């Protein structure tokens with residue numbers, strides 16, 4: 018049953034924390050070395066890795082019915098399977114490896130699909146349960 022699934026909120030937040038460490042580590046390396054060639058990797062490790070994943074975790078914590086759905090599982094796995102190789106492909110491209118560009122393009126579209134799944138998951142009408150508000154059966158406040 019859909020509602021018995023574990024909430025994905027914690028997984029998003031743990032992933033966010035890992036990306037935060039890596040992204041800030043790269044930022045410090047960039048500053049120390051004066052080599053800013055990987056700036057876009059640093060920016061997206063922070064924004065897709067730390068900020069967006071952390072925010073997603075917080076959102077799923079509140080929108081319990083969305084956070085426990087099969088769509089939430091697909092959203093999490095597709096996003097996270099795409100993100101690390103996408104950052105690697107971006108790094109290779111910025112270092113002059115043009116063969117990485119189509120790979121980066123495909124992975125960014127996979128990432129885009131996972132974001133669409135998130136949007137569908139958030140707006141999908143569900144039967145109200147627990148103390149879900151009338152406005153959104155996806156939102157169950159603790």
Ligand code: HEM
Nearest residue numbers: 040041043044045046047048053056059060063064067068
């Ligand atoms: C100790 C922590 C950090 C260090 C040392 C650091 C260092 C840097 C450096 C050296 C650049 C390149 C600047 C340039 O070439 O113009 C940069 C760019 C950037 N950083 Fe960080 N950063 C840190 C944390 C963060 C965090 C937490 C975020 C986001 C949540 C972030 C987001 C960005 C973005 C978006 C850019 C690109 C800015 C632009 O488009 O001009 N950084 N950072």
Ligand code: HEM
Nearest residue numbers: 056057058059060061063064065068069124125126128129
């Ligand atoms: C699949 C998702 C994404 C793709 C394909 C993408 C793509 C891009 C591209 C092509 C650039 C220009 C880079 C350049 O001129 O060198 C860029 C820059 C930027 N993007 Fe994204 N982006 C994505 C997600 C995001 C998200 C979620 C955020 C914020 C939460 C974000 C924030 C930024 C910022 C701040 C910059 C300027 C810093 C930089 O040049 O690296 N992006 N992005």
